[in-house]
Amino acid sequence: MQRKIKDITVNYEIIFKPKNKNTYFKYKDDKLFVILRTKRDLVYLDKLFKTDEDRLYKFLLRAKKPEIKSDTIHFFGKEYKVVIVDDYNYKIDISGNNFIIHTHVDSKRFIKHLIDEFYAHELKLYIDSIFTTALRDFSDVYYNIPEISYVDVNTYFGKCWIKKNLIVLNVKLAKYDKLYIKSVLYHEFCHFVYANHSANFYKLYEEKFANAKKIQHELRMIKYNDCY
Numbered sequence: 001m002q003r004k005i006k007d008i009t010v011n012y013e014i015i016f017k018p019k020n021k022n023t024y025f026k027y028k029d030d031k032l033f034v035i036l037r038t039k040r041d042l043v044y045l046d047k048l049f050k051t052d053e054d055r056l057y058k059f060l061l062r063a064k065k066p067e068i069k070s071d072t073i074h075f076f077g078k079e080y081k082v083v084i085v086d087d088y089n090y091k092i093d094i095s096g097n098n099f100i101i102h103t104h105v106d107s108k109r110f111i112k113h114l115i116d117e118f119y120a121h122e123l124k125l126y127i128d129s130i131f132t133t134a135l136r137d138f139s140d141v142y143y144n145i146p147e148i149s150y151v152d153v154n155t156y157f158g159k160c161w162i163k164k165n166l167i168v169l170n171v172k173l174a175k176y177d178k179l180y181i182k183s184v185l186y187h188e189f190c191h192f193v194y195a196n197h198s199a200n201f202y203k204l205y206e207e208k209f210a211n212a213k214k215i216q217h218e219l220r221m222i223k224y225n226d227c228y
Contacts, residue, residue, distance in 0.1 A: 003032070003049060006057050014042070023048065025056060027063035073099050073115070073226045075122070077177030082227055084111070092118040108228075115228050119174035120150045123181070127169070130182055134189060137208050142192045157219070158184040160191035175226070180219040183209055187216065 003012050012032040016039065023041060026033040034045065049056070071082050080099035087102035092114060094100070101111055127148055135145060146165045152172070159168040167188045173181050186209040194201035205212040 005049070005053060005060060008057065008060050010060060014045075025052075025059065027060065032060070071227060073228055074175040074224050075099060075119075076126075076174065077180075090114060112228050116152045116171050119171040120152075123150060123169065123171055123174040124148075126174075126178060126181060127185065130185070134182075134185055137186070138189050138192075141204070142189065144192075146189075146192070158188045160188040162192060162195060165192075175224055176219065176222065180215065180222075183212060183215045183219065186212070 001012055001014075003010055010032045011030065012034055014034045014036060016036055018037055020035060020037055023037065023044075024035050026035060034048075036042065036045070072079050073082050074080070075094065080094065080097055083098045083100045085100055085102045086104055088104050089102050090104075091102045092100065093102070101114060103111060103114060105111075131148070144165050146167050148167050148169060150169055150171050153170050157170050157173055160166070161168065167185070169184065169188075173184060187205060190201055190205045190208065193204055202213060209215070
């Protein structure tokens with residue numbers, strides 16, 4: 001069965017679970033499952049769809065994963081075609097529009113590890129190149145020199161550990177334009193002055209980095225469908 005939720009057409013299936021106290025929706029394998037208690041609840045199904053349309057629409061937007069491109073990847077904001085070369089020299093090169101991965105190991109997990117190492121190395125080089133400028137820009141409000149570390153995570157772009165005088169950056173930042181990377185670094189520097197996201201925090205952020213909130217919002221809206 002199919003149902004249109006605003007501009008999303010979705011296949012759905014009804015499942016009866018008499019022991020359940022409530023009716024609810026579940027999304028799996030590109031199908032929406034409507035969990036009802038008994039067949040008597042079918043008379044309320046149309047009303048359920050209409051009443052919960054806004055909530056269900058947002059739920060589907062989160063649940064429906066974008067189609068993954070099979071052969072592209074981003075580096076510093078530019079899209080490249082992935083080319084895998086059978087080679088025992090495990091490394092990554094950029095040539096023209098090609099992101100060339102040299103590997104003899106046919107494993108997506110191993111290739112991702114190579115890419116993460118490449119991203120971490122290149123991200124560190126860029127951060128090193130702007131770090132002195134960042135220290136100077138914050139010298140009037142923060143006097144220590146923080147340590148920078150790099151991790152592969154899915155939950156944040158950057159994090160600040162005030163007591164450790166440490167900024168942690170996600171290696172996946174190397175996918176994005178350098179303007180966005182710098183904005184994340186400056187965001188974390190601001191946290192050494194204001195630990196939360198208060199009005200004073202964003203005032204300082206805007207003072208140190210032009211159009212900070214706009215650029216931060218743009219970064220959050222970018223969704224790359226890379227193969228790695």
